[in-house]
Amino acid sequence: MTELLRRFARDRAALFGLCIIGPLVLAAIFAPVLAPYPNDVVDFHLERRLLPPSADTLLGTDRMGGDIFSRLLFGARTTLTLAGITVGLALLIGVPVGLIAGYYENRASEALMRVTEIFLAVPQIVLAIAIAQTLGPSLRNAILALTLTYWPFWARLVYAETRSIRNEVFIESAIALGASPWRVVVLHILPAIASPIIVRTSIGIGATILTAATLGFLGLGPPPTAPEWGRMIAESREHLPEAWWYALAPGLAIFLTVLGFNLVGDGFRDILDPRSRRGP
Amino acid sequence: MTALLDIGEFSLSFRTASGTAPVLERIDLAVRPGEIVGLVGESGCGKTTIIRSILGTLPERTALIEGGHIRVDGVDMLGGGKAAQSMRGRGLTFVPQDPFASFNPLFRVGTQIRDLLRWRAAGAKNARSGSSRQIVEAAISAMLDAVQLPQSILAKYPHELSGGQRQRVMIAMAMLPQPRLIIADEPTTALDVILQAQILSLLRRLAVERGVSVLFATHDLAAAWEICDRIAVMYAGQIVEIGPREAFFDASRHPYTRMLLASLPEPGRNSEVIPGGVPNPLKPPAGCRFNPRCPKVTAICSEARPTLAAIASDHLVACHHPWPANAQATHA
Amino acid sequence: MNWLSMVANRLLWVIPTLFGLLAIVFVLSRVVPVDPAHLAAGEQASAEQVQRMRERFGFNKPLPVQFASYLRDVASGNLGTSMYTQRPIVDDLASRLPATLELIFTALLLATLIGIPLGVLCGLRRHSWLDHLLRVISVSGLAVASFWLAMQLQLLFSMRLGWLPLAGRIEGFPPDTVTGFLLLDALIGGEAELFSSAAQHLALPALTLALPAAASVVRFMRNGVIGAINSPSVTYQAAMGFPPWLIVWKYVLRLALSTTVTQLGLILGFLLAGAVVVETVFDWPGLGGYAVRSILQSDYNAVMGFTLCTGALVLVINLLVDLLQMAIDPRGSA
Ligand SMILES: Nc1ncnc2c1ncn2[C@@H]1O[C@H](COP(=O)(O)OP(=O)(O)O)[C@@H](O)[C@H]1O
Ligand SMILES: [Mg+2]
Numbered sequence: 051m052t053e054l055l056r057r058f059a060r061d062r063a064a065l066f067g068l069c070i071i072g073p074l075v076l077a078a079i080f081a082p083v084l085a086p087y088p089n090d091v092v093d094f095h096l097e098r099r100l101l102p103p104s105a106d107t108l109l110g111t112d113r114m115g116g117d118i119f120s121r122l123l124f125g126a127r128t129t130l131t132l133a134g135i136t137v138g139l140a141l142l143i144g145v146p147v148g149l150i151a152g153y154y155e156n157r158a159s160e161a162l163m164r165v166t167e168i169f170l171a172v173p174q175i176v177l178a179i180a181i182a183q184t185l186g187p188s189l190r191n192a193i194l195a196l197t198l199t200y201w202p203f204w205a206r207l208v209y210a211e212t213r214s215i216r217n218e219v220f221i222e223s224a225i226a227l228g229a230s231p232w233r234v235v236v237l238h239i240l241p242a243i244a245s246p247i248i249v250r251t252s253i254g255i256g257a258t259i260l261t262a263a264t265l266g267f268l269g270l271g272p273p274p275t276a277p278e279w280g281r282m283i284a285e286s287r288e289h290l291p292e293a294w295w296y297a298l299a300p301g302l303a304i305f306l307t308v309l310g311f312n313l314v315g316d317g318f319r320d321i322l323d324p325r326s327r328r329g330p
Numbered sequence: 331m332t333a334l335l336d337i338g339e340f341s342l343s344f345r346t347a348s349g350t351a352p353v354l355e356r357i358d359l360a361v362r363p364g365e366i367v368g369l370v371g372e373s374g375c376g377k378t379t380i381i382r383s384i385l386g387t388l389p390e391r392t393a394l395i396e397g398g399h400i401r402v403d404g405v406d407m408l409g410g411g412k413a414a415q416s417m418r419g420r421g422l423t424f425v426p427q428d429p430f431a432s433f434n435p436l437f438r439v440g441t442q443i444r445d446l447l448r449w450r451a452a453g454a455k456n457a458r459s460g461s462s463r464q465i466v467e468a469a470i471s472a473m474l475d476a477v478q479l480p481q482s483i484l485a486k487y488p489h490e491l492s493g494g495q496r497q498r499v500m501i502a503m504a505m506l507p508q509p510r511l512i513i514a515d516e517p518t519t520a521l522d523v524i525l526q527a528q529i530l531s532l533l534r535r536l537a538v539e540r541g542v543s544v545l546f547a548t549h550d551l552a553a554a555w556e557i558c559d560r561i562a563v564m565y566a567g568q569i570v571e572i573g574p575r576e577a578f579f580d581a582s583r584h585p586y587t588r589m590l591l592a593s594l595p596e597p598g599r600n601s602e603v604i605p606g607g608v609p610n611p612l613k614p615p616a617g618c619r620f621n622p623r624c625p626k627v628t629a630i631c632s633e634a635r636p637t638l639a640a641i642a643s644d645h646l647v648a649c650h651h652p653w654p655a656n657a658q659a660t661h662a
Numbered sequence: 663m664n665w666l667s668m669v670a671n672r673l674l675w676v677i678p679t680l681f682g683l684l685a686i687v688f689v690l691s692r693v694v695p696v697d698p699a700h701l702a703a704g705e706q707a708s709a710e711q712v713q714r715m716r717e718r719f720g721f722n723k724p725l726p727v728q729f730a731s732y733l734r735d736v737a738s739g740n741l742g743t744s745m746y747t748q749r750p751i752v753d754d755l756a757s758r759l760p761a762t763l764e765l766i767f768t769a770l771l772l773a774t775l776i777g778i779p780l781g782v783l784c785g786l787r788r789h790s791w792l793d794h795l796l797r798v799i800s801v802s803g804l805a806v807a808s809f810w811l812a813m814q815l816q817l818l819f820s821m822r823l824g825w826l827p828l829a830g831r832i833e834g835f836p837p838d839t840v841t842g843f844l845l846l847d848a849l850i851g852g853e854a855e856l857f858s859s860a861a862q863h864l865a866l867p868a869l870t871l872a873l874p875a876a877a878s879v880v881r882f883m884r885n886g887v888i889g890a891i892n893s894p895s896v897t898y899q900a901a902m903g904f905p906p907w908l909i910v911w912k913y914v915l916r917l918a919l920s921t922t923v924t925q926l927g928l929i930l931g932f933l934l935a936g937a938v939v940v941e942t943v944f945d946w947p948g949l950g951g952y953a954v955r956s957i958l959q960s961d962y963n964a965v966m967g968f969t970l971c972t973g974a975l976v977l978v979i980n981l982l983v984d985l986l987q988m989a990i991d992p993r994g995s996a
Binding site for chain 3: 385386387416417420424426431432433434435437445449487
Binding site: 181 | 686806
C-alpha cells in the first residue's frame with residue numbers, strides 16, 4: 051500500500067492532477083467564504099454589466115453584472131455535486147448489473163448485456179439531452195438523466211472484467227469449495243476487478259463533467275440560480291466578440307477540472323493496472 | 331583452433347528500482363567451430379542475459395556492461411558497430427525460447443522468412459532481382475523439407491501452426507542464412523517432452539550436417555547431455571565448470587555440478603535436493619557465489635573468487651576445493 | 663469465427679437493438695409532462711384545436727397501440743412528419759445525414775493524418791521532449807469542452823481575424839447533389855469557388871471535432887508502438903538482424919495500427935457525439951443540430967427518427983470496424 055502511494059507520488063502528472071482537484075474541492079466547500087460577491091449568484095447589478103477583468107472583479111462581470119469569479123466558485127459546487135452523485139449512482143446500477151451478467155453465463159445475462167448495448171447505440175449526450183428535456187431542467191433531473199445514460203458504461207466494463215477472471219483458478223476453487231455466488235462475487239471477484247473500476251471512475255468523473263457542462267450549455271442543466279459553467283458559456287455567446295473574458299474563465303475551469311480527474315485516473319492506471327506496467 | 335564465440339571476463343549489472351544487481355560476473359566462455367556447447371544452469375542464473383548481450387538486445391536503459399569482451403568470429407559484439415549489426419542474421423542467428431511470441435502475429439510465416447532472407451542472408455545482396463528471388467525460394471523450400479515441414483505453412487499465419495511446427499520454422503530461419511553460429515535459448519521449454527526430444531535431435535542433426543556451431547542454453551542437464559559436445563555450468567552469474575560431455579558426467583569436479591547431477595531423478599536412487607536457496611541477485615555472496623550452500627566451504631571461499639582453471643585437458647573448474655577426479659563414489 | 667458468421671450474427675441483433683432503442687425513446691417521449699398536442703397546436707390554440715391535434719397524431723390512443731402503429735409506419739418507411747419543419751422526417755434525415763457524415767469523416771481524416779505520425783514518433787522517441795509535449799497536449803485535448811473550443815475558434819478565426827466564416831455550410835447555392843458531400847459535389851461539378859467556400863465552412867467545425875479525436879489517436883498509436891517495440895517478436899527480429907527501418911515501418915507499424923483500429927469504433931462514436939454539440943454551435947445543417955433542436959422543441963417524431971437513424975449508423979459503423987479489424991488481424995476477434 052505504501053509502495054503504491056510512493057509510486058503514485060513519483061508520477062508528476064498525477065500529482066499535478068491532485069493539485070487541481072484538491073483546491074477545487076476546497077473552493078467548492080468554502081465558496082460562500084471565498085467569493086468576493088457571494089450574493090451575485092442571485093443579485094443583479096445592471097450598473098456594472100459586462101465589465102472586463104479588473105482589480106475589483108477579477109474575472110470580469112457577466113450580463114447581469116454578476117462577478118464571474120464568484121459565480122465560478124459556486125459553479126464548482128454545482129459541477130462537483132453533479133458529477134459526484136451521478137458517477138456514484140451510475141456505479142450503484144452498473145457494477146451489480148455487470149457482476150451478475152458476468153458471473154452467470156446464461157440467456158438472462160446475455161439479454162442484460164444486450165440492453166446495455168441498446169443504451170450505448172446512440173451518443174450518450176443525445177439520450178441525456180432527451181431525458182433532461184423530458185423531465186424539465188433542474189439539478190436533480192440533470193443527475194437523473196446522466197445516471198440513466200452512464201450506467202451502461204460501468205455495466206459493460208465490470209461485465210468484461212468479470213468474464214476475464216471468471217474462469218481463473220482462484221474463483222473456480224472458491225466455487226468448488228461451496229462458497230455461495232454472493233460470497234464469491236463480493237469477496238473474490240469484486241476485489242480482483244477493483245483496479246479498473248477505480249481508474250475508470252476517475253476518468254468517468256471527467257467525462258461526466260463534460261457532458262453535464264454540455265447539458266448546461268444547451269439550457270438543460272440546473273436553473274440560473276445555481277451557477278453552472280456550461281450555462282455561463284452559453285450566456286456569453288450573444289456578447290462575443292466584445293466580452294471575450296465571459297466564456298474564458300468557465301471554459302478554463304471545465305478544462306482544468308476534467309484534466310485533473312483524467313491525470314489522476316492515468317496515475318491510478320499506471321500503478322494499479324499491471325498490463326500497462328511494461329518495462330522501463 | 332581459434333574460438334568462434336569468444337566471451338572473456340564479461341561482467342554485467344542491471345539497474346533496478348531497489349539497486350544495482352551484478353547479474354553476470356567475469357564470464358569466460360568459448361565455442362569453437364563446429365561445436366555444440368551447452369550452457370546449463372538453474373533458471374535465473376543469467377543464461378538469457380549472456381545471450382542477449384551477444385545478440386545486442388539488452389534493455390538499453392538498465393543494462394550496464396562492467397567489462398570484458400564478446401566476439402563472434404573476431405567481431406566485437408558489444409560496441410554496437412556496423413560489423414556487429416551485419417553479423418546478426420548472417421554469421422550469427424538465434425532460436426528463441428518462445429516460438430509463439432517470437433512471430434509477428436499479423437504477417438504470414440512466409441513473409442517473415444522471406445524478409446529475413448531478402449534483407450539479411452549472406453550473399454543475397456541483390457535478392458530482390460528475379461533470378462536470386464528464385465534462389466531464395468529454392469533455399470526456403472529445401473530448408474522446409476530439412477525441418478520436415480510442408481510447403482503450405484508459408485501461406486499460414488503463426489497462430490495456425492502448432493507449437494512444434496513453430497519451433498521447426500524457427501530452426502529453419504536460424505539455418506537459412508547459413509550462419510557459422512546459432513544461439514538457442516531454451517528452445518524447447520515451451521514444448522511437451524516428446525516434441526522436445528524431436529526438436530533437439532533435429533537441431534543437432536542439422537548443425538552437425540552443416541558444420542554450424544551451437545550455443546545451447548538450458549536448465550535441463552539431461553537435454554544438454556543429449557546433444558552437446560561440451561557443457562558449461564553456471565551458478566548465479568558465474569561459470570563454475572566447463573568440460574567435455576563425457577568427462578563431465580563421469581568426472582565433474584565442482585561441488586555445485588556434483589549436487590546438480592545428484593539432484594537428477596534416476597532409477598534406484600532418490601534425487602537429492604540442494605540445501606539452501608538461490609542468492610539475492612542484488613546482494614550475491616562475495617567470492618564464490620555458491621559458498622553458502624557448499625558442503626566443502628572454507629574461509630577462502632568467501633574471500634576470493636576462484637578463477638576458472640584447467641584441471642585436466644579441456645576441463646576447467648572454478649573452485650578452491652574441487653572434488654578429486656575419482657571421487658564420484660564418495661559423494662553418492 | 664469467420665467473417666460471414668460474424669456479419670450474420672450482428673445483423674441478427676440489429677432489429678432487436680433498434681426496436682429496444684425506439685421503445686426507450688418512445689416511452690420517454692410519451693410520459694412527458696408537456697402535452698405534445700398542445701405544442702403542435704400552438705400557444706393560442708383552443709381546447710378544441712388541441713383535441714383535433716391529439717386525434718390527428720393519435721395521442722388519444724393507449725401507449726402500446728400508439729407504439730405499434732408507429733412501428734408499422736417505420737416498417738413501411740414512414741417516420742412521420744416533423745411538427746416543426748412540417749416535412750416528412752425521412753426527407754429531413756436524408757438531407758442532413760450527408761452533412762454529418764461529411765463533417766465526421768473529415769474530422770476522422772484529420773485526426774488520423776495528425777494522430778498517426780505523431781503517435782508513432784512519440785512511441786519511437788519515448789521520453790523525448792516531443793513525447794512529453796505531446797502527452798501534455800493530448801491529455802489536454804481530451805479535457806476541453808468542445809462547445810467552448812468551438813466558440814474560442816470562432817472568436818479568433820471568424821470574429822477577430824475574419825479568415826473563416828462563422829457558421830453554416832456554404833455561401834450561396836450548393837452544387838448539384840451527387841453524393842451529398844458538398845466538397846465532392848463541387849469537385850464533380852468542377853466549381854472551384856463553391857469548393858473553396860465549402861472547405862472554408864468545414865474547416866472550423868471539423869477542426870473542433872478532430873482535435874480531441876487526434877489526441878486519442880496519438881495516445882493509442884504511441885502505446886501501440888511502445889507495446890510492439892517491447893514485444894518478443896520485435897526482439898527476435900532485432901536479434902536476427904532485420905534492418906531497423908523494416909522492423910519499424912512494416913512490423914511495428916502494423917501491430918500498432920491493429921491495436922488502434924480496435925479503438926476506431928470508440929473514436930467514431932466519440933465524433934458522432936461531438937457532432938451533436940459542434941453542429942449546434944456552428945449551425946451545421948446536420949443530424950446533430952437537428953436532434954438538439956427537435957428535442958428542445960419536443961418534436962418527438964423527429965427525435966424518434968433521429969434515434970433510429972443514429973442507432974443504425976452506429977451499428978453499421980461498428981460492423982465495418984470489426985470487419986476492418988478482421989482484415990488487419992488474421993487471428994480474428996475472439
Ligand atoms: N531487464 C532486467 N532488469 C533487471 N534484472 C533482470 C533483467 N533481466 C534479467 N534480470 C535478472 O537477471 C538474472 C538473470 O536472468 P536471466 O538471464 O533471465 O536468467 P536465465 O535465463 O538463466 O533464467 C535474474 O536474477 C533476473 O532477475
Ligand atoms: Mg532464460
